[in-house]
Amino acid sequence: MSTPLLEQVDPVVDARYTYGSVTDDIVRHVRPPVSMTWLFGFAIAFALLMLLNYAVIWLLIWGVGIWGINIPVGWGFAIVNFVWWIGIGHAGTFISAFLYLLRQEWRTSINRFAEAMTLFAVACAGLFPLLHLGRIWLFYFILPYPNTMDLWPQFRSPLVWDVFAVSTYGTVSLVFWYVGLLPDLAGLRDRPDQGIAARKLYGFFSLGWRGASSHWTRYQKAYLLLAGLAAPLVISVHSVVGMDFASGVVPGWHSTIFPPYFVAGAIFSGFAMVVTLAVPMRSLFHLKGLITLRHLDGCAQLMLVTGCIVAYGYYCETFTAWYSASPYEMGMMWDRWFGRYWPLWWILLICNVLVPQTFWFRKIRRSPWTLFVLSILINLGMWLERFIIVIQSLHHDYLPSSWQIFLPTFWDYATFFGTIGLFLTLFLLFCRYLPVIAVAEMRELVMHKGSGAGEEEEPHD
Helix, strand or coil: CCCCHHHHHCCCCCCCCCHHHHHHHHHCCCCCCCCHHHHHHHHHHHHHHHHHHHHHHHHHHHCHHHCCCCCCCCCCHHHHHHHHHHHHCHHHHHHHHHHHHCCCHHHCCCHHHHHHHHHHHHHHHHHHHHHHHCCHHHHHHHCCCCCCCCCCCCCCCCHHHHHHHHHHHHHHHHHHHHHHHHHHHHHHHCCCCCCHHHHHHHHHHCCCCCCCHHHHHHHHHHHHHHHHHHHHHHHHHHHHHHHHHHCCCCCCCCCCCHHHHHHHHHHHHHHHHHHHHHHHHHHHCCCCCCCCHHHHHHHHHHHHHHHHHHHHHHHHHHHHHHHHCCHHHHHHHHHHHHCCCHHHHHHHHHHHHHHHHHHHCHHHHCCHHHHHHHHHHHHHHHHHHHHHHHHHHHHCCCCHHHCCCCCCCHHHHHHHHHHHHHHHHHHHHHHHHCCCCCHHHHHHHHHHHCCCCCCCCCCCC
C-alpha cells in the first residue's frame, strides 16, 4: 500500500530510525553524565525554588499581609497564578486523552513530557489555594468534611468545586502518566548499562512488567479506559474554574461565556508551554528526528484555533457589556481600556490575539525558535488575562468609595517566580531520570513508518 502524500512529505518520525536506534536515542538521555548545560539550567531553577521556600517561610511568619492584597482586592497573585498553572496543565491531558482517542500518531513524540508537564503544573497550582489561606495548617477548611458544627465549610462556595476538580484531575493525570511509563521502566530495568541500584529501583516501579502478551492486553485496556476518563476532565476542570468567577456578581465575572472561554484559553496556554519546552529540548537532547517540524506545526495549528476562540471570547465580553446597557459592566470595560491597568490590557490583546494570527503562515509554524519566542509571548498574555480578570475586576466594582489599586509586592513576585523554579526543577529531574519520549510507542511507530520518506530538516544526531 502506498504511503499518503502528506506522510511522504512530512512523516511523524525520521525514516532513518530503526527499531533499535530509536530506543538507544531516547534511553541514552536517561542518567547521562552531568552536562554543564543541564547543570546551569538546574542551578537557576533550584535558586528560584529556594526563593519560593524563603517566600513561603516569610508568609507563614507574617501572614498574607506581606502580599499586595487589600479591600476589595482580596484575590491577588495567588488566584491569578492558580488559574494560570491549571491552564498550562491542560495540554498534557488533551494530548494524552483526546489525541489518543482520535488516533493521532503525531502525539507519540510529545505525550510523555506533556503529561509530566501537567503533573508539575498541577503541583504548582495546588500550592496557591493553600498559601492564599495564610494559615496553611487550617487547609482542611477548604475540604468538604462533615459540617457537624454548622460553621465550616461553606458548601455553597465554588472553592469546594475546585477541591474535587483539581484533586480528580491530578489523580487521573498521575495514573495515566504512570501506566504509560510501565513498559519503559521495565526496559530501563533490563538494560545492562544502568547501575544495580538504578535497575532495582526501575524494577520496583515497573510492577513486574515482563512484556507478555497478557501484560500488553491489560495495558492497552487500562490506557484506553484512563484516556476515556481523562478526556472529560479537559472540559470539566477549567469549566469549574471558570464558574468560580461566573457564579459571582462582580462586573467582569458574571458571564455565561466563562466556562468554554476558560477551557479554550487553558488549551491555548498549555500548548504554548509544550512548544516552549519542546524547542530547546529537541535541540539540547538531539531529538530533531523524533520531535519533528510536524509536531511543532500541529501545536501551532491548535494554538491558532484556540487563540481565535479566545479572541472571540474577548469580543463577546465587550459586546455583552455594551448590549446589556449596564453602567457597571460598561464601567468595567472602560476601566480595562483606559484605567489604571490599561497597558496590561493592550499587551494582552497583542500577545493573545495578534501573535497567534502569525500561525497562518507555514514558514512561521516551521521555524522552531520563532515558535519558541511566540509561545513565551502567548504564556505572558494568558497570565495577563488572568491578572485582568481577577484583579482589575475586583479593584473597580460597584462603589467608587471602595475602589482600590492593587500593587504587587516583592513577595508576590517571589512566590510566582518561585513556582516557575519548582516547575523547572521537577521537569529537569524528569528529563534526567526518565525517558522524555515514550519508547514503547515510538518503536511501534517506527515499525509502521520506517518505510516513509525523509524529513525536511536535519537528521537525528
